Amino acid sequence: MNLYAIRAIYGFEMARTFRTLLQSVVSPVISTSLYFVVFGSAIGSRIAEVDGVSYGAFIVPGLIMLSLLTQSISNASFGIYFPKFTGTIYEVLSAPVSYWEIVVGYVGAAATKSMMLGLIILATASLFVPLRIEHPVWMFGFLVLTAATFSLFGFIIGIWADGFEKLQLVPLLIVTPLTFLGGSFYSIDMLPPLWRTLTFFNPVVYLVSGFRWSFYGSSDVGIEVSLAMTLVFLAVCLALVAWIFRTGYRLKS
Amino acid sequence: MPPIIQVSGLSKTYATGFRALKTIDLEIMRGEIFALLGPNGAGKTTLISIICGLVNPTAGHVAVDGHDIVADYRAARSLIGLVPQELTTDAFETVFATASFSRGLFGKPADPAHVEKVLRALSLWEKRNSKIITLSGGMKRRVLIAKALAHEPSILFLDEPTAGVDVELRRDMWALVRELRATGVTVILTTHYIEEAEEMADRVGVISHGELILVEQKAELMRKLGRKQLILQLQAPLPAIPESLSAYELTLAADGNELVYTYDTQAERTGITMLLRALSEAGIRFRDLRTRESSLEEIFVSLVRESA
Numbered sequence: 001m002n003l004y005a006i007r008a009i010y011g012f013e014m015a016r017t018f019r020t021l022l023q024s025v026v027s028p029v030i031s032t033s034l035y036f037v038v039f040g041s042a043i044g045s046r047i048a049e050v051d052g053v054s055y056g057a058f059i060v061p062g063l064i065m066l067s068l069l070t071q072s073i074s075n076a077s078f079g080i081y082f083p084k085f086t087g088t089i090y091e092v093l094s095a096p097v098s099y100w101e102i103v104v105g106y107v108g109a110a111a112t113k114s115m116m117l118g119l120i121i122l123a124t125a126s127l128f129v130p131l132r133i134e135h136p137v138w139m140f141g142f143l144v145l146t147a148a149t150f151s152l153f154g155f156i157i158g159i160w161a162d163g164f165e166k167l168q169l170v171p172l173l174i175v176t177p178l179t180f181l182g183g184s185f186y187s188i189d190m191l192p193p194l195w196r197t198l199t200f201f202n203p204v205v206y207l208v209s210g211f212r213w214s215f216y217g218s219s220d221v222g223i224e225v226s227l228a229m230t231l232v233f234l235a236v237c238l239a240l241v242a243w244i245f246r247t248g249y250r251l252k253s
Numbered sequence: 254m255p256p257i258i259q260v261s262g263l264s265k266t267y268a269t270g271f272r273a274l275k276t277i278d279l280e281i282m283r284g285e286i287f288a289l290l291g292p293n294g295a296g297k298t299t300l301i302s303i304i305c306g307l308v309n310p311t312a313g314h315v316a317v318d319g320h321d322i323v324a325d326y327r328a329a330r331s332l333i334g335l336v337p338q339e340l341t342t343d344a345f346e347t348v349f350a351t352a353s354f355s356r357g358l359f360g361k362p363a364d365p366a367h368v369e370k371v372l373r374a375l376s377l378w379e380k381r382n383s384k385i386i387t388l389s390g391g392m393k394r395r396v397l398i399a400k401a402l403a404h405e406p407s408i409l410f411l412d413e414p415t416a417g418v419d420v421e422l423r424r425d426m427w428a429l430v431r432e433l434r435a436t437g438v439t440v441i442l443t444t445h446y447i448e449e450a451e452e453m454a455d456r457v458g459v460i461s462h463g464e465l466i467l468v469e470q471k472a473e474l475m476r477k478l479g480r481k482q483l484i485l486q487l488q489a490p491l492p493a494i495p496e497s498l499s500a501y502e503l504t505l506a507a508d509g510n511e512l513v514y515t516y517d518t519q520a521e522r523t524g525i526t527m528l529l530r531a532l533s534e535a536g537i538r539f540r541d542l543r544t545r546e547s548s549l550e551e552i553f554v555s556l557v558r559e560s561a
């Protein structure tokens with residue numbers, strides 16, 4: 001195993017993150033605060049409680065998931081798209097590294113960054129509402145798993161994209177709608193029956209639900225189901241990445 | 254000694270259906286400088302890219318120091334350093350960081366002393382903390398070489414190392430390649446220029462339209478290719494070449510305003526002195542003169558014609 005290579009790629013990507021640390025931190029803090037002003041205070045004052053939790057506190061896990069998903073995808077897709085775009089990818093492709101070492105380096109760094117942001121949002125949220133975390137280990141587990149899975153998904157998008165528009169396309173057309181309809185801001189029980197049924201085809205529902213369970217101990221779907229669905233998505237992404245590197249899809253001609 | 258690189262039956266057809274490499278068989282010897290000479294689009298970069306793992310071969314095999322480049326890619330690739338044709342560098346990394354990155358990527362533990370040695374050899378040490386984006390084109394090319402040498406490869410590929418490089422840097426580059434060879438590194442470089450192959454290489458392979466037309470010791474090739482032309486601009490146009498000059502290999506050009514003499518640079522005598530004397534005896538006066546080496550294009554034409 002080429003540990004030095006994993007460390008080199010991971011370190012390179014983290015250095016890129018830290019070069020833009022300020023904007024990486026400031027923008028999620030501001031947007032989280034805005035969500036609290038709009039959803040927590042303005043709307044939340046009209047919604048009493050959801051499942052025995054104040055609305056402001058209820059939306060915290062969903063908000064973190066929202067950022068975790070979008071950040072993971074954008075970090076990872078950009079991380080691999082950019083060297084492809086500039087051509088510097090030649091070096092990684094010519095190096096004695098296996099595909100999964102490349103993946104661990106790039107995806108690991110993207111996941112680390114989005115987890116850091118998730119924790120920053122958690123800290124920001126705690127300034128607005130009293131939080132409690134009933135299952136901290138599970139909470140962290142979901143954080144890691146989601147960050148890794150969606151960074152992997154972003155990595156695939158970054159390899160697939162052959163233009164900057166495509167890089168934005170999937171997050172814009174698929175991920176953002178799914179996260180907003182994924183129960184970040186409401187309990188699924190609040191929906192009419194038809195929508196409730198449709199919602200169960202949305203993978204984000206399971207993530208948000210599982211994550212919220214780790215905070216407040218109640219959830220829309222069972223924790224096992226949440227975990228299983230996340231793992232299924234992870235497995236699908238892993239299989240796709242394996243195929244990409246075996247065939248050299250969009251990487252080698 | 255077995256060859257350090259063995260290419261057998263290698264061919265490449267791109268997804269577009271374009272056949273960039275026909276069947277290539279080639280052996281690179283340990284410690285030699287091998288120049289791959291060929292015009293634009295001949296397939297030089299394609300060949301190098303396959304050996305380095307950037308392009309999938311359509312058929313055939315390559316072994317690097319006995320390791321198959323597909324089955325045993327780790328062992329094969331850790332021996333190789335690649336300097337690509339395009340100036341593809343990161344923008345915001347520093348010179349030192351990017352060279353250290355390359356070393357790690359190729360599986361070597363950090364060694365600041367070695368990186369320093371490489372940067373000094375390439376006159377980049379002063380710039381070690383500069384961001385790459387702030388460097389000139391020539392410096393960027395040296396950064397790419399530093400990256401390729403950071404992991405102490407035993408084979409170095411230089412894809413057109415002197416394209417867009419000034420005369421001084423070109424000399425430096427040649428000196429560097431010689432130093433590398435002195436330490437036992439095998440160097441494979443591509444070029445459009447015969448002059449460069451002549452200056453640098455031990456052996457030369459000529460590639461055209463995806464085919465290796467010939468592989469020769471340099472000395473032998475230069476004898477074959479080393480033809481030059483002397484062009485005399487006449488004061489008055491000549492309708493035909495006079496009888497008295499029929500012994501020389503002469504042709505008329507530019508509507509009889511130019512007299513072209515083709516000679517062999519490697520021959521004992523070029524015959525120029527005698528020709529000039531004969532011209533003055535024949536009363537042919539000229540305004541100006543210049544010489545011209547046979548261009549690569551012409552050489553290919555003659556080579557292909559010969560091999561046909």
Ligand SMILES: Nc1ncnc2c1ncn2[C@@H]1O[C@H](COP(=O)(O)OP(=O)(O)OP(=O)(O)O)[C@@H](O)[C@H]1O
Pocket residue numbers: 253267268269271273291292293294295296297298299300338
């Ligand atoms: N990815 C690709 N898809 C299709 N055709 C390609 C691709 N890459 C190269 N080619 C074609 O293959 C041929 C060989 O290209 P290659 O880059 O190997 O030439 P070269 O000898 O390096 O030329 P140059 O001296 O200009 O660098 C060219 O005709 C080129 O257009």
Ligand SMILES: [Mg+2]
Pocket residue numbers: 297298299338412
């Ligand atoms: Mg080329």
